[in-house]
Amino acid sequence: GAVxxxxxxxxxxxxxxxxxxxxxxxxxxxxxxxxxxxxxxQSLMLMATSNEGSKATYxxxxxxxxxxxxxxxxxxxxxxxxxxxxxxxxxxxxxxxDRAMGEQYFGPGTRLTVT
Amino acid sequence: xAKTTQPISMDSYEGQEVNITCSxxxxxxxxxxxxxxxxxxxxxxxxxxxxxxxxxxEVASLFIPADRKSSTLSLPRVSLSDTAVYYCLVGDRGxxxxxxxxxxxxxxxxxxx
Numbered sequence: 001g002a003v004x005x006x007x008x009x010x011x012x013x014x015x016x017x018x019x020x021x022x023x024x025x026x027x028x029x030x031x032x033x034x035x036x037x038x039x040x041x042q043s044l045m046l047m048a049t050s051n052e053g054s055k056a057t058y059x060x061x062x063x064x065x066x067x068x069x070x071x072x073x074x075x076x077x078x079x080x081x082x083x084x085x086x087x088x089x090x091x092x093x094x095x096x097x098d099r100a101m102g103e104q105y106f107g108p109g110t111r112l113t114v115t
Numbered sequence: 116x117a118k119t120t121q122p123i124s125m126d127s128y129e130g131q132e133v134n135i136t137c138s139x140x141x142x143x144x145x146x147x148x149x150x151x152x153x154x155x156x157x158x159x160x161x162x163x164x165x166x167x168x169x170x171x172x173e174v175a176s177l178f179i180p181a182d183r184k185s186s187t188l189s190l191p192r193v194s195l196s197d198t199a200v201y202y203c204l205v206g207d208r209g210x211x212x213x214x215x216x217x218x219x220x221x222x223x224x225x226x227x228x
Contacts, residue, residue, distance in 0.1 A: 034216060036218075043202070043218045043220050044202075044218040045218075046215055046217055046218075049215050091156065093158045093159075095158075095216065104216060105161070106151075106159045106160070108157060108158045109156065
């Protein structure tokens with residue numbers, strides 16, 4: 001089946017620094033990618049939707065200047081958490097929609113811890 | 116986007132069949148019903164998708180009545196490893212891009228020995 005990878009799988013950073021998370025569709029092209037965050041024992045919360053070659057659409061309450069999303073190619077989207085703070089510590093999950101089939105696949109997630 | 120309602124949690128024993136029902140009263144004509152499974156610290160994993168009647172694959176069955184206002188995920192003979200959160204989602208399959216996938220609270224299934 002289709003595979004979506006994320007890198008890194010976990011990262012620890014200091015408060016005030018920026019962290020970039022990559023999301024790749026390995027064997028299909030994705031016109032649309034989604035970024036979610038998930039706190040312990042809670043559901044996934046959609047942060048933003050990105051379409052290849054255009055600006056991301058952010059959900060209400062998500063700061064676009066803090067969570068920078070770039071979807072430069074049909075197989076890669078990146079999420080950069082700028083000036084991270086401890087409250088940004090969370091599990092970040094991306095998903096990609098197959099351009100041809102419309103199916104949606106999820107990455108394994110990235111655990112971010114800000115100290 | 117159609118809102119979904121699922122039980123918050125369910126308990127079962129190994130070897131039993133588990134049925135998780137999801138309500139989606141305002142499902143649209145173009146909407147499909149998709150179920151995902153999620154283990155702690157992992158991304159959701161696709162289980163099954165359907166539009167109407169019954170769909171079966173190697174891991175589950177999905178029953179959808181004629182009015183499509185609800186659906187039931189059936190897991191045959193569960194094992195301890197089926198302990199997870201199960202999400203029911205409703206939306207247009209979005210060929211060519213489009214709908215955003217919104218997750219509800221999900222159902223926490225706990226399988227006991």
